[in-house]
Amino acid sequence: MSQEVFKVQGASKRFGGLQALSDVSLSIHEGQVYGLIGPNGAGKTTFFNVITGLYTPDGGSFMLGGEAYTPQAVHQVAKAGIARTFQNIRLFAEMTALENVMVGRHVRSASGLLGAVLRTPSFKAEEAAIRQRAQELLDYVGIGKYAPYKARTLSYGDQRRLEIARALATDPKLIALDEPAAGMNATEKVVLRELIDRIRKDGRTILLIEHDVKLVMGLCDRVTVLDYGKQIAEGTPAEVQKNEKVIEAYLGAGHH
Numbered sequence: 001m002s003q004e005v006f007k008v009q010g011a012s013k014r015f016g017g018l019q020a021l022s023d024v025s026l027s028i029h030e031g032q033v034y035g036l037i038g039p040n041g042a043g044k045t046t047f048f049n050v051i052t053g054l055y056t057p058d059g060g061s062f063m064l065g066g067e068a069y070t071p072q073a074v075h076q077v078a079k080a081g082i083a084r085t086f087q088n089i090r091l092f093a094e095m096t097a098l099e100n101v102m103v104g105r106h107v108r109s110a111s112g113l114l115g116a117v118l119r120t121p122s123f124k125a126e127e128a129a130i131r132q133r134a135q136e137l138l139d140y141v142g143i144g145k146y147a148p149y150k151a152r153t154l155s156y157g158d159q160r161r162l163e164i165a166r167a168l169a170t171d172p173k174l175i176a177l178d179e180p181a182a183g184m185n186a187t188e189k190v191v192l193r194e195l196i197d198r199i200r201k202d203g204r205t206i207l208l209i210e211h212d213v214k215l216v217m218g219l220c221d222r223v224t225v226l227d228y229g230k231q232i233a234e235g236t237p238a239e240v241q242k243n244e245k246v247i248e249a250y251l252g253a254g255h256h
């Protein structure tokens, strides 16, 4: 069996009287696309925020690449090997597409972000390589020709792909995509699906929150379903789709 890349045991998070995450456990293996689904307010974003250090969990243990992992400050999370995209795109709007990806790459550079700001000699030596790699990643996600354009001028779908390129630039062990298809039209979704498939084939491991159930079922190797913070099902898409609790959660009147 392939190697376990990411393992979560018993992750919990409470906000006041609301148990947003309750004892959630999952295991993601190398080369898998792992889906996290559930109705609105189920706890998906909270889970992402916990594993990427934006929220401190109340409980749970985490392993990344076979080592104990404590989600901490965001830049440490990237260094540890988790890169993410956001439901609401978070790019540097006034920077070019290329520069946005270069920023992601600096996580792995010896001179770091401070070196980039101060433009130290070691930074300049690294910059050409970083620039080249950033261009390769833009080409890889299919927006190479927009490298010199400001991020804010790119179409919505292309901005989402730019976020993915920036995440890939950190060479993550796990890439976490938060609703990558949100706001995309049918054609853009087809292209996105091909891209995620390619990223997986190239050996990356992906955790995906997605509302588009068809996309999830077509792409994911395994799926966890959350409802009111609880894990109501885990398994292959075929198994999960048949699960009574899942059908109830999606059709139940309590949501939406």
Ligand SMILES: Nc1ncnc2c1ncn2[C@@H]1O[C@H](COP(=O)(O)OP(=O)(O)OP(=O)(O)O)[C@@H](O)[C@H]1O
Binding pocket: 015, 018, 020, 038, 039, 040, 041, 042, 043, 044, 045, 046, 047
């Ligand atoms: N910072 C916070 N403070 C208080 N409550 C929060 C906070 N973040 C999330 N919640 C609550 O936790 C619950 C889970 O929210 P979360 O955003 O994780 O759900 P979700 O599954 O991502 O939903 P959606 O599909 O709508 O994005 C919700 O009831 C939400 O209101």
